[in-house]
Amino acid sequence: MEKQILVSGGLGFIGYHLCKRLLETEPDSRIVVVDNLSSTQLDFSDLIGRITILTTDFRTMSDDMGIFNEVYHLASPVGSLGILEKYGYIAQEILALAEKAARIASHSGARLLYVSSSEVYGRDGRFQESAEQIVPCKRGARMEYALAKLTAEHVLLNLAEEGAFELRIVRPFNAMGEWQSSAIGFVIPKFFESALSGQELQIFGTGQQVRSFCHVLDLVNGIIQVQAKGRLNNIYNIGHPDSVIRIEELALAIVRLCNSSSTLQYVDPVSLYGNRYIEAFDKVPDIAKAIADTGWRPSISLSNGLERILNHYRARAIKNARQPTVSGHSSSELGNDRAYCH
Numbered sequence: 001m002e003k004q005i006l007v008s009g010g011l012g013f014i015g016y017h018l019c020k021r022l023l024e025t026e027p028d029s030r031i032v033v034v035d036n037l038s039s040t041q042l043d044f045s046d047l048i049g050r051i052t053i054l055t056t057d058f059r060t061m062s063d064d065m066g067i068f069n070e071v072y073h074l075a076s077p078v079g080s081l082g083i084l085e086k087y088g089y090i091a092q093e094i095l096a097l098a099e100k101a102a103r104i105a106s107h108s109g110a111r112l113l114y115v116s117s118s119e120v121y122g123r124d125g126r127f128q129e130s131a132e133q134i135v136p137c138k139r140g141a142r143m144e145y146a147l148a149k150l151t152a153e154h155v156l157l158n159l160a161e162e163g164a165f166e167l168r169i170v171r172p173f174n175a176m177g178e179w180q181s182s183a184i185g186f187v188i189p190k191f192f193e194s195a196l197s198g199q200e201l202q203i204f205g206t207g208q209q210v211r212s213f214c215h216v217l218d219l220v221n222g223i224i225q226v227q228a229k230g231r232l233n234n235i236y237n238i239g240h241p242d243s244v245i246r247i248e249e250l251a252l253a254i255v256r257l258c259n260s261s262s263t264l265q266y267v268d269p270v271s272l273y274g275n276r277y278i279e280a281f282d283k284v285p286d287i288a289k290a291i292a293d294t295g296w297r298p299s300i301s302l303s304n305g306l307e308r309i310l311n312h313y314r315a316r317a318i319k320n321a322r323q324p325t326v327s328g329h330s331s332s333e334l335g336n337d338r339a340y341c342h
Helices: 013-025 090-108 141-160 187-196 216-229 247-257 269-273 288-294 302-322 331-340
Strands: 004-008 030-034 052-054 070-073 111-115 125-127 166-172 201-204 210-212 234-238 244-246 264-267 283-285
Touching: 004 013, 004 090, 013 030, 013 216, 070 090, 070 216, 090 111, 090 141, 111 141, 111 216, 141 166, 166 216, 187 201, 187 247, 187 302, 201 247, 210 283, 216 234, 216 288, 234 288, 244 247, 247 264, 247 302, 264 269
Parallel strands: 004 030, 004 070, 030 052, 070 111, 111 166, 125 283, 166 234, 201 264
Antiparallel strands: 210 244
């Protein structure tokens, strides 16, 4: 019998790569994606005709929109800059989206995989899933986001206890990879774009922030493994604890990799984005639970991941250079616009 899979937010950065991987691992399944394109900065035309794409707000979908075996819920405000414009409404949107996912999963008795966030830990450190969450006395978009994600976890866990659907939760740590957007605040694409164009790489503060980066291909493999093998109503960190680097070191590594003449510029992010902006905490995942329960491990190193991203930028540049322009736009860009209408 054909498996029915629903992916909310399936045209965002992680969702797109998840759908591509599901097409490989579940070739006989029907995949339905719901995405309002609010954060989509990528060309998803390779998915058209292979999956069902509904370009609408997930919250408007009927609770009985279909019968699904699995639901992957990724739809959410995203990005340190992307959430700023939703300040005051971030929590409302995250909770409404999570509750919609629960109702749709309940209608089918489906397995629901909720993609939460490592932001729920709310402080610096290396974290296990059992760590107590501590809410710092800060006010800003990032804290509203973190509290909403944590609350959504509790809501879904409480609803899942009623037995209408099966639940697993993933807390992804910093992701990197092809098609990630700089427009909503992700640092690696921002650094690559600056280095490749010879512009200064903007460093927030002193650049001593610690980040642990997991390539998106490892991340989506982890998500799929947790859905398939994770314990019922359990939470799993997914990240790469060995790919740890300070932001200043990351910037210099990308400059060297691109053979760029770019220099670093140190700035105060609050002066750029206002008091609503809060810098991320330094977090490194303990992934022992995911390894023990699912057998998943990350396999792409930080250096290999950065090389993959550079090759992606180079391939896009070559493709764009070969395309004729029409009224100042490349034909590939115009094709992307048409794809978004499907």
